[in-house]
Amino acid sequence: MKTDCAAIESLLGAWLDGELDRPDVERVGTHVQGCPSCLKTKERLEQLQASLKDVLGAEAARLPFDPFWNGVSRRILEKRAWHTPIREWWASTLYPQRLAWAIPMVIVFLLGVLSLEQFFPGWRWGSSPGNAAAVDSIDGHGLNVAVFRESKTKTTVIWLFENQEDENESAEEAVSTDTSF
Amino acid sequence: MEFSDWELVQRCQDGEVAAFQELAGKYYRKVFMVALGIVNHREDAMEVAQETFFRAYRNIKGFKGGSTFYTWLYRIAVNLSIDFQRRQKRSPLELKETMDELIDKGEGGELANDPYADFQSKELGERLLAAINELTPDHKAVIVMRAVEGLSYKDIGRILDCSEGTVMSRLHYARKKLQEKLGSYL
Numbered sequence: 001m002k003t004d005c006a007a008i009e010s011l012l013g014a015w016l017d018g019e020l021d022r023p024d025v026e027r028v029g030t031h032v033q034g035c036p037s038c039l040k041t042k043e044r045l046e047q048l049q050a051s052l053k054d055v056l057g058a059e060a061a062r063l064p065f066d067p068f069w070n071g072v073s074r075r076i077l078e079k080r081a082w083h084t085p086i087r088e089w090w091a092s093t094l095y096p097q098r099l100a101w102a103i104p105m106v107i108v109f110l111l112g113v114l115s116l117e118q119f120f121p122g123w124r125w126g127s128s129p130g131n132a133a134a135v136d137s138i139d140g141h142g143l144n145v146a147v148f149r150e151s152k153t154k155t156t157v158i159w160l161f162e163n164q165e166d167e168n169e170s171a172e173e174a175v176s177t178d179t180s181f
Numbered sequence: 182m183e184f185s186d187w188e189l190v191q192r193c194q195d196g197e198v199a200a201f202q203e204l205a206g207k208y209y210r211k212v213f214m215v216a217l218g219i220v221n222h223r224e225d226a227m228e229v230a231q232e233t234f235f236r237a238y239r240n241i242k243g244f245k246g247g248s249t250f251y252t253w254l255y256r257i258a259v260n261l262s263i264d265f266q267r268r269q270k271r272s273p274l275e276l277k278e279t280m281d282e283l284i285d286k287g288e289g290g291e292l293a294n295d296p297y298a299d300f301q302s303k304e305l306g307e308r309l310l311a312a313i314n315e316l317t318p319d320h321k322a323v324i325v326m327r328a329v330e331g332l333s334y335k336d337i338g339r340i341l342d343c344s345e346g347t348v349m350s351r352l353h354y355a356r357k358k359l360q361e362k363l364g365s366y367l
Contacts, residue, residue, distance in 0.1 A: 010353060013349075013352055013353050014334075014352075017327065017334070019333070019334050019345075019349065044360055045360075048309075048360065049327075049328050051305055051306070051309055052309060052313075052324070052325070052328040054306075055306045055309055055310065056218050056328075057214065059217055059223065060214045060217070061210070063209070063210060063227075065205075065206055065209060068205075068209050068213075068227070068230070068231065069202060069205055069206070071231040072231050072234040072238075075231065075232070076198070076235060076239075
């Protein structure tokens, strides 16, 4: 009986709506007549339907036509700007739930673009690999090395020079030491 | 002399705004009820219903009579309401307030005769609105179209672009949820 009730309950709404085939109509009708629990469910469904209609109907009943139609005719007469349909489309397409997906997607896309160099060595954002040039410099004790690489002509220039600032500083130090004596 | 919907539509297609006004007078309350059931806010529902008629007017030349006028109109109303609801989720508080005013002023028809029945109906109305507001726009759309207009599953399916089976299962789910939420009020 319990299994029957569960099966009947799932059909009760459609039965009340008159949307079942004849064999199902008879099956549900016979069951409801002999089952107080399903009869109660049927009554609750009927009350739900009636209440819904009453609540919404009461609101609609006090809506006068004239102000309503004024709003419609104002829209009809109003010349809409050329961008209004685009704005309407934009507003109906990009609602918060879709934006909630769009933001992570944009972040993933940006991360993907930024990490492309990891997968394609030599690829650089905003410049073609053929024109890439780089300058590296290394500071040492009293000596500096600058390395210039240019990939198009495959040129490497190594520039080795003494650190002038260190030299000057040590000369000044020597002078000031002298004066203190 | 009363014209059929199709005759009025044809006159609209010839540019007669008065014919469209007649159609609007015939269906504005029903469209408003559907919008109200989905967006759950009086002013928003008014906005959606007016926009529905404006869009219908703008596109009436493309209406070839493949379906009935009200099915076509409901389709516009339901789609606009669902879009609106998705963009802007409001609480049913303001509608609840207007219901309170309505009952206090005794404008609720039968609701105003017996104080105990008034109280119960008011309470049920408030609970019902709150419960509807928790459904998804698609579930709201099916239950409102069935309750308000008594549309067949076939018509609801046509409006929402889904099968009759989907309409049936959405209705079953929505009714079950509402029954659970309303509990002893039913």
